[in-house]
Amino acid sequence: MSEELQSLKAMPDEQGHFGPYGGRFVPETLFGPIEELCAAYERYRNDPEFIAELEYDLKQFVGRPSPLYFAERWSRKLGGARIYLKREDLNHTGAHKVNNTVGQALLAKRMGKTRIIAETGAGQHGVASATVAARMGLECVVYMGAEDIKRQAINVYRMRLLGATVVPVTSGSQTLKDALNEAMRDWVTHIDDTFYIIGTVAGPHPYPAMVRDFQTIVGREARAQCLEQEGRLPAAVIACVGGGSNAIGIFHPFLDDREVRLIGVEGGGDGVASGRHAAPLSAGRPGVLHGNRTYLMEDEDGQIMETHSISAGLDYPGVGPEHAWLKDMGRAEYTAITDTEALTAFHDLTRTEGIMPALESSHALAEAMKLAPTLSADQFIVVNLSGRGDKDIHTVAALEGISV
């Protein structure tokens, strides 16, 4: 079999399956809308005008390409491999999320939709959706768990400033998973004029593939920057995994570079052994939620469990189906970092490099702190710094007993 036929990048199949994962597990009322979306995406993904407009927006509105920054002082301090940071925190709105919302909003416009909806946990995807909606003059409704609204007041206000309506979700655990359920219900009720921008690589096909495609700009840039700055590929690429969009975005262009280790880091909360965590790949089992088959945190009756992570962006009981497949294939490794370890990395990078990472990204950084010293100084690794930490300063301050 030729190299090309064996490519791991060829997934999913036409029905959105990554091996046994993914698919379209949706109520019949959603089947029409996802088929319409699929057809539109297939039509535009290779359309030169669409691509040109997307590239323009990524450059002029988002500010791409983002740098691949050599964290020299931090690397020296840790010893071992040199650490590079892919600076998604420097994007407009402060995280990788906007790469996807820009893409989906362009698609929404071409499909003639006038209203966009989104779910959000920490608020980053909600802000990124409200931002593109404001720019394009689209109505925007963001569903957010009532618990998350309390935890993320600043992002709620940002969304409102951008003209979005933020709807508190009071069902279930009142967090991200429930916001996703509510957004699905809105979509099924308003399918004629509404486009649902899912923020991560989960949901029914085509979302996992489409969101990934919009996020692979991160990995394509990073791979080229490695070759340009170091003349070769890194020993490892590390990214945090909640739903998994920043991780798949940076992993995917490296999938066929088998010598590059791909390490996904889940929210370990109080520790995987404690049961209070958000690490379905580390400690869950396959099931079906939100339109796709993937690893889930569920109880023995198949009810979805509440998750625990210091980082709202990792606080999700499922994970993108492509990650489930990469785990089973052994192509990517998945591990978990506790809240405490992530906080240590947050402070360490902030003090050593003058870069304040998001708590989500701090999980990937904490894994780098473990890995780098085990490697030699002539090796280098890449960490996806998926977002900036400004949104988290209240969380960090509260843990230290400081009122900001």
Next chain:
Amino acid sequence: MSRIATRFSALRSAGRKALIPFVTAGDPNPTITVPLMHAMVAAGADLIELGVPFSDPMADGPVIQRSAERALAQKVGLRQLLAMVAEFRHQDSETPVILMGYLNPIEAMGAATFAKAAAEAGVDGVLTVDLPPEEGGTMAEVCHAADLDQIFLIGPTTMDRRIQSICDHASGFVYYVSFKGVTGASHLDTADVASHVAQIRAHTTLPVGVGFGIKDGATAAAVAQFADAVVVGSAIVARIEALAATPERIPAEIGTFIGELRTAIDS
């Protein structure tokens, strides 16, 4: 012939339409469900649809979501539900019982184990809301092996060629979802529903049930003009919610409401 087919055949001979109430098993507590099922049958229900509580019911509106939350708070899951059906069967061997729920609790039990246990408990059909036929190979096999009917939804946005494919996979009856939205929303355009039901009949000889948005005798009677079965869910569950503090009143009061629906459908 399955219990569902037998029941529809008898109704057709009698020139009557089926009334199918929906309740969530274990709402508001596990002891009320079986007496409630008997009360609904006594008041004129022809088939019973039992909701399987799930933590993330994405096709349901707030009324049915809250009923699932009440049941889950009482630790009612698929296992407890099957025990309720088995208990119901001690006194009623004729009224078909259909489970309506989501795939994950079934998979957590194991699809084959579930199908066998459900058939043994006396379940007749399964409607798995988030399992389209395209993804349902395993469920189709295990349901077929256990003689369980598989009921599928058809919606207003379902294209003609998909209607055919769904009907090819369906048994028992097919269930038309009467509008774009979740359970419990309130608008119902009966002329539009009638034309969709006619469209479905061009693809299948199975009975066609209509649900979502039927909230009283008038809407039930209107739908019964052209459908073989009328499914009433949120209107019942909302009444159960209102009586949650006095659960002992639920069987009688829901029975009265079923009686009103029955009279309206038959008139």
